[in-house]
Amino acid sequence: MEISWLLLPLVYIIAALALISKIIPKQNLNPKLPPGPKPWPLIGNFNLIGSIPHQSLHFLSQKYGGIMLLKFGKFPVVVASSPEIAKQFLKIHDTVFASRPALAAGKYLSYNYSDMSFAPYGPYWRQTRKIFLSEVFNARKLESFEHVRMEEMHNFLSHLCSLSGKRVVLRDHLMRFTLSSISRIVLGYKYFSESEHEKSIIKLDELIGLLDEWFFLTGVFNIGDWIPWLNFLDLQGYVKKMKDLRKKLDRFLNHVIDDHLDRRNEEKGLNSKDVVDKLLQLAEDPNLEVKLTRDCVKALVQNLLLGGIDTSATTVEWTIHEILRHPCVLQRAKEELDRVIGRNRWVEENDFSQLPYIDAIIMESIRLHPLATLLAPHYSVEDCKVAGYDISKGTMVLINTWSIGRDPTSWDKPEEFLPERFLSKEIDMLGSNFALLPFGSGRRRCPGYNLGLNVVRTTLANLLHGFELKLVEGMNSEDICVKEEYGLTTHPKEPLEIILEPTLSFDLY
Template identity: 30%
Template sequence: MWLSRRPAAPAGPVGTAGHRPPAPPREVMRIHDAAFASRPLNPMQELAYRGAEGVIFAPHGEGWRRLRGICATELLSARRVRSFRPVREDEAGCLLRAVAAAAAAGAPVNLGERVAAYIADATVRAIIGSRFERRDAYLRMLQEGLKIVPGMTLPDLFPSSRLARLVSRAPAQIERHRRGMQQFIDAIIAEHRESRASGKDSDDDEDLLDVLLRLQKEVDSQYPLTTENIKTVMLDMFGAGSETSATTLQWAMAELMRNPRVMRRAQDDVRRALADHGKVTEDKLANLHYLPLVIKETLRLHPPAPLLLPRRCGSPCQVLGFDVPKGTMVIVNAWAIGRDPAHWDEPEEFVPERFEASGRDFRGTDFEFIPFGAGRRMCPGIAFGLAHIELALAALLFHFDWELPGGMAAEELDMTESFGVTTQLQSDLVVVAVPRVPMCIE
């Protein structure tokens, strides 16, 4: 069952600005949210997870509620996200230095690669800290896993066919990757336990794995955890926290390069607010007005997961008068909803100003704008991801002016989307950085 925009004919409740709120997403994510609170797993995902419950794909029930509670109160709370500010600022400094080095050499920079490295390193450091010696190899394996599992392989297309499993390479690749990841994660967990047992680390130095291990050890904890839970949550955190944020940041810069007027206004906003500071720090981001609108408009046109993640009907219900039987998979097309002319003026244009007076937000209450979903299965890591995006985008705009290589005109920039769980730019975002505000080297 596919849900995107609301048909024009039926009448319904009137939303903000005289627009009708999209009925199908509201039906699935609010009215019948409990019925659609589980996720379907394709055969290759089942092979990869082997029944281990995480946050993303766990079936709706007590185990999922337990882990969701840990995310809300321990792993992804505002306080915990703030605690990783030094990590983000340190990794943002690495990103800026890499861009500055390319600028000094007079060379273009592949900004997509640099941004992906920044997000990945900051995310991994938040999850497992900086102590793990094989962190780079672990990071490579995580990225390989994101490419292997989500694909529509032969066993996914023909789940009842033994021949499909025999001729497909996917099962062997997934099993090999799963064993490799188990070895890495076992080593990481053992290292963290030894560090804690030796008293080398304090609670002030907790990364997210430390938090999970502490909760597991607390006998009276309201969230009992198994080691398999912990391993799966680690994979969920990286998968949800890295690729989606990197994709959004790349699209934001691509849209700014393609829209010089918006670029100038965004840079004016950042440089005016931070003129007396000489560098971008998170505590100054609250003074920005226009940059948050740029991020919202990027999420409208380029939601990180354009089809969100599928939901499975757990009990029979009716959606728009249609009977939906138990077991039906429902896909919500956030990409189409964000471009629906019934709810957005000039929906294909990049116009951040549209959010100045509309009051629309992506927190799950405006169903014409749901890049992170809504309801029980809404993404719990919004604050974690946005913290990385806001800091890096502000820093890149503050310290550098940006040009396209070879005298390319803005309208010539290739904005073709690649197909996948996340929709990335198909071509590398190669740009020329022109230093504008010198960086403070500490």
């Protein structure tokens, strides 16, 4: 009996330990990790990332495979370079990887992660996505702004006609057009001046320069994000540039919001006329799950401006580069436009069901030159097993769409520009086909894809329909540069100069 009393505390201790072992998850002491290069002390694998990161990662993936583990400093980074692995992260385990890492770009350039691109997955992000889908990008809203898009399109084409015979850097005019269109839709007005005689808070060229810098800085690999004890040194100078850019953009956005508030005070009972009005209205709604502060409104307005301007212009720019490199493609596109549209009108948004070759050209351009060569990074909120490998909580995931678009198991002759590949089969661009991900997939898919596609389709089709595009004297198709300048969106390194000659009746311009 005495012995049993002595053993009783030991029994309690053993039972308690057994219970604790069940409650506390066991740490995997021998995780199965994806293959990848051996990291260096302190810097990890930063030494392997060149000035064009998606290409560096592509060449590494050819050695290590479609799923690859790197270290940026001490932090794990997994790279998906095949459609099958992208599907694992964006669909099968979407909830685990729907968040974003807390990078300097999101802190300084998106109002402390307050926009929809950089916000972590949670109540605020879900609320902003719901607002965008219901108040900005629903079919009724898009249709209500069609007249704005068509007015700006006509202004764009008329301006190009006035430059007939002159050397034109097409990117400059594409940016001007998309900025004008999106500004009228989102802001209600153009808050920039296009000539010295106009008065405004900012000049057109200055605003475009700020937007270009935003896309560059949000795409950089900032060493301080990955080696925190070096953060205060700002070795690359990126954080200083981010802070300077934030001040300039903040001045512009404050002016826009103050102007809208003044007009609302002057016009009592004013209904929301544009997206800024609607966001300010929602900011006063006490029933919102997460309150929209002034900084939240500025972050979302900035999101909409940036998302609609650079991506559309860049897609058309890359497509024109490729079309001029392939004269047979240009000829076939013009034949389709003449047959379907005729010579007496411009292409409209509802014409595209009858223009399969124009759509095929756009899809092939997006495959070879994706809008975002690396999708905005995903971030694991818990441990997960992906394709048989252990991915730990806190891992950043990069989806290399540049690699996926060149995947030889998905694409025949992947390095060649062959629009015809899209004519023989239905290929979805909206996230269900993981071999083509221009807008991402899953919860983080871009909500503005419909607006973007409308702008790209009509812009490209009308350029081809209304103008003869010629290379400048002394240049031929082999001279067109398709080297890349990296950023959150990747541009052609050398903007193309061309000459445009109107081909329709002058009363159409």
